[in-house]
Amino acid sequence: MSDSHAAAVHSPDHPPELRHHFMTMEQQQNTASLGMWLFLVTEVMFFGGMFCAYLIYRLKYFNDFAAASQSINVVWGALNTAVLLVSSWTMAMAVRCAQLGKQRLLIVFLIFTMFFGAVFLGVKAKEYHDKFVENHVPGASFEFHDKLLGHPDYVPNQGHTQMFFSIYFAMTGMHALHMVIGLGLMAYLVIAAGRGKFSTAYYTPVENIGLYWHFVDVVWIYLFPLLYLISRTKG
Amino acid sequence: MKSWLLTVDHKRIAILYMFSITFFFFIGGIYALLIRLELLTPAGDLVQADTYNRLFTGHGIVMVFFFLIPVVPAILGNFLVPLMIGAKDLAFPRINLMSWYLYIVAGVLLLHVIITGGVDTGWTFYTPYSTAFASPKVIEAGLAAFIMGFSSIFTGLNFIVTIHRMRAPGMTWSRLPLFIWAHYATSLVMILGTPVIAITLVLVVLERLFHLGIFDPKLGGDPLLFQHLFWFYSHPAVYIMILPSMGIISELIACFSRKRIFGFNFVALSSVAIAVLGFLVWAHHMFVAGMSVYAALIFSFLTFFIGVPSAIKVFNWTATMYKGSVTYETPMLYAFGFLGLFTVGGLTGLFLATLGVDIHVTDTYFVVAHFHYVMVGGVVMAYMGGLHFWWPKITGRMYPESMGKLAALIAFIGFNLTFFPQFILGYVGMPRRYYQYPPEFQVLNVLSTAGATILGVGYLFPMVYLLWSLRYGEVAGDNPWNAAGLEWKTSSPPPTFNFDVDPIVDFEAYNYDELKEIPVER
Numbered sequence: 196m197s198d199s200h201a202a203a204v205h206s207p208d209h210p211p212e213l214r215h216h217f218m219t220m221e222q223q224q225n226t227a228s229l230g231m232w233l234f235l236v237t238e239v240m241f242f243g244g245m246f247c248a249y250l251i252y253r254l255k256y257f258n259d260f261a262a263a264s265q266s267i268n269v270v271w272g273a274l275n276t277a278v279l280l281v282s283s284w285t286m287a288m289a290v291r292c293a294q295l296g297k298q299r300l301l302i303v304f305l306i307f308t309m310f311f312g313a314v315f316l317g318v319k320a321k322e323y324h325d326k327f328v329e330n331h332v333p334g335a336s337f338e339f340h341d342k343l344l345g346h347p348d349y350v351p352n353q354g355h356t357q358m359f360f361s362i363y364f365a366m367t368g369m370h371a372l373h374m375v376i377g378l379g380l381m382a383y384l385v386i387a388a389g390r391g392k393f394s395t396a397y398y399t400p401v402e403n404i405g406l407y408w409h410f411v412d413v414v415w416i417y418l419f420p421l422l423y424l425i426s427r428t429k430g
Numbered sequence: 431m432k433s434w435l436l437t438v439d440h441k442r443i444a445i446l447y448m449f450s451i452t453f454f455f456f457i458g459g460i461y462a463l464l465i466r467l468e469l470l471t472p473a474g475d476l477v478q479a480d481t482y483n484r485l486f487t488g489h490g491i492v493m494v495f496f497f498l499i500p501v502v503p504a505i506l507g508n509f510l511v512p513l514m515i516g517a518k519d520l521a522f523p524r525i526n527l528m529s530w531y532l533y534i535v536a537g538v539l540l541l542h543v544i545i546t547g548g549v550d551t552g553w554t555f556y557t558p559y560s561t562a563f564a565s566p567k568v569i570e571a572g573l574a575a576f577i578m579g580f581s582s583i584f585t586g587l588n589f590i591v592t593i594h595r596m597r598a599p600g601m602t603w604s605r606l607p608l609f610i611w612a613h614y615a616t617s618l619v620m621i622l623g624t625p626v627i628a629i630t631l632v633l634v635v636l637e638r639l640f641h642l643g644i645f646d647p648k649l650g651g652d653p654l655l656f657q658h659l660f661w662f663y664s665h666p667a668v669y670i671m672i673l674p675s676m677g678i679i680s681e682l683i684a685c686f687s688r689k690r691i692f693g694f695n696f697v698a699l700s701s702v703a704i705a706v707l708g709f710l711v712w713a714h715h716m717f718v719a720g721m722s723v724y725a726a727l728i729f730s731f732l733t734f735f736i737g738v739p740s741a742i743k744v745f746n747w748t749a750t751m752y753k754g755s756v757t758y759e760t761p762m763l764y765a766f767g768f769l770g771l772f773t774v775g776g777l778t779g780l781f782l783a784t785l786g787v788d789i790h791v792t793d794t795y796f797v798v799a800h801f802h803y804v805m806v807g808g809v810v811m812a813y814m815g816g817l818h819f820w821w822p823k824i825t826g827r828m829y830p831e832s833m834g835k836l837a838a839l840i841a842f843i844g845f846n847l848t849f850f851p852q853f854i855l856g857y858v859g860m861p862r863r864y865y866q867y868p869p870e871f872q873v874l875n876v877l878s879t880a881g882a883t884i885l886g887v888g889y890l891f892p893m894v895y896l897l898w899s900l901r902y903g904e905v906a907g908d909n910p911w912n913a914a915g916l917e918w919k920t921s922s923p924p925p926t927f928n929f930d931v932d933p934i935v936d937f938e939a940y941n942y943d944e945l946k947e948i949p950v951e952r
Binding site: 214215216222225226229230233234236237238240241242243244245247248251252255256333334335352354355357358361362364365369 | 517518519521522523525583587588590591594595596621622623624625626628629630632633636637640641642643644648649650651652655659927
């Protein structure tokens with residue numbers, strides 16, 4: 196039981212990227228891909244807990260949630276949605292370039308993706324700042340005086356609106372954290388690609404980090420309507 | 431030393447886990463010892479309420495998160511899953527090592543909490559006590575459980591991918607040993623359930639650190655939501671604990687009855703059924719916490735229903751022994767212990783699923799006795815059986831058989847003496863989590879404490895002779911039990927890449943009728 200994994204002997208027909216415990220590159224690729232998909236399943240369950248909390252409190256405190264939701268700036272949210280969708284497209288292009296072995300274009304698209312990711316985080320920071328200035332951040336200094344659209348007489352409950360913002364910050368914050376991690380992963384990809392680590396035979400990390408990035412995008416596709424949009428018209 | 435700490439060999443990582451999990455088992459055991467000592471007399475003479483609360487919380491957190499959940503998958507599963515399916519390693523060896531490091535980080539964090547005073551929330555971290563009143567140590571303890579959760583998630587993910595992608599040629603799903611089926615089902619629960627407790631604990635921490643009051647009643651937050659999210663993981667977690675143990679029992683009973691498992695397909699699929707149904711019964715922990723009668727009825731029904739696949743297993747194991755050539759080696763004695771104790775634990779679970787009875791015994795020692803019959807009588811018995819069974823494979827040495835039998839007997843007697851009185855105590859009304867009790871409960875409590883002492887001997891004794899056997903034990907050979915299964919077709923201990931020649935599987939699981947040689951009675 197000596198530990199000689201690192202020193203495993205590679206036969207000439209054994210590509211250097213093929214780790215010792217796999218038979219073929221195809222098996223290795225399929226294995227990594229299944230692992231990533233399963234990881235994304237755990238991520239769905241992870242965010243699921245918060246979506247569950249959102250759903251229950253929204254049903255319970257509908258009017259206060261609507262009023263609080265209307266106070267968020269939908270324009271910034273829509274802009275960010277567009278930015279993120281474009282970044283998903285550049286990511287998809289990066290994966291395609293990796294498949295075709297276009298190493299320079301791969302790096303270009305990865306850098307574009309990182310750029311759009313950074314823009315998203317910048318806009319998010321601006322939105323957080325606005326909420327901070329408006330005293331809409333949960334805690335001792337929280338106050339909420341906005342009115343519910345079409346119901347000027349309704350006085351939103353301070354606790355329940357604070358609950359909305361608790362969920363808003365928890366969900367968008369967790370999403371932003373995932374984006375930061377994604378940017379780190381892409382920085383790694385850029386460096387690895389620059390060193391010529393990838394080829395048409397081996398580009399698994401690009402594909403898997405691509406999957407991760409699309410997942411983060413999909414989470415936002417749910418967050419945007421739930422937090423920004425669906426309470427706009429009706430009070 | 432360095433070659434061990436940086437190893438990516440699943441067999442070595444299993445042994446790393448064995449050391450660290452055994453260490454936490456003893457920490458949890460010390461807590462249990464202190465609890466039982468305090469309960470020897472009706473008055474609070476050893477500790478007072480505050481300390482006692484910390485004791486049972488520490489016992490629960492250590493035993494649930496750091497012992498019961500990882501014990502079988504991370505030790506025996508890690509060692510055996512690749513061997514049993516004919517793979518060179520798990521699919522992601524480096525992630526496997528990372529899981530162990532996550533376990534260690536979480537463990538160190540928890541030890542820090544323990545040394546600096548501990549927490550007193552109970553292992554369930556119920557809000558609003560944990561978010562608004564308990565000491566800030568809750569944050570650290572919650573983070574420890576959170577990190578431990580990721581260790582568990584990555585282990586489960588690794589197993590599922592390995593079982594899908596790394597099987598040897600000819601190892602079809604219908605030829606997979608039931609140990610593998612059990613670990614597959616366990617892994618499903620690990621990857622689907624654990625993220626939910628992870629986010630729940632994160633929300634508790636966010637509430638304490640940043641006032642994001644998602645469970646805060648002052649903002650209209652609902653503590654019941656916490657309980658639902660908590661049990662959505664923590665009930666399936668009991669299946670993370672018991673399913674791998676059931677896998678062990680299938681292997682033991684087949685080997686020591688010299689027969690193919692009766693109803694192989696039913697036993698295999700009942701593991702999957704338990705994993706799926708396990709997600710639909712969580713609210714039976716909350717019958718008295720406030721829920722509609724209709725919801726309670728449905729959860730009660732589903733809880734009865736999940737008894738069916740467990741019963742299928744027990745009946746099929748029994749049927750396997752019928753007309754088998756049963757022999758009574760140590761692992762088989764543990765398997766017998768499992769069958770009896772798990773059956774008692776399971777059936778009392780049905781008492782608790784009954785809405786009327788549950789109200790009478792909620793939060794009493796009846797519940798404590800019930801889950802210890804399943805967790806200790808089930809999981810630990812099966813783990814000890816499996817450890818003895820595969821000890822020759824892991825170490826290349828046999829343990830001393832007569833001592834093994836004696837230890838199994840001591841543990842069985844000690845266990846029953848500890849926990850059977852607790853059924854009676856609970857039924858006549860002794861609540862759990864109190865450090866004092868009325869004098870009329872003393873006789874049963876003294877019996878329980880006496881039993882715990884015997885049980886402790888039953889666990890310490892194997893420690894001694896297993897370590898002894900490493901040096902002085904008889905050399906085991908490749909297959910001392912003449913058992914079926916791929917893991918016995920390689921040397922003991924196996925080489926780094928498990929098999930000298932890549933195996934090709936052309937036989938069914940448990941083909942004991944084709945193995946002519948009868949094992950020697952040791």
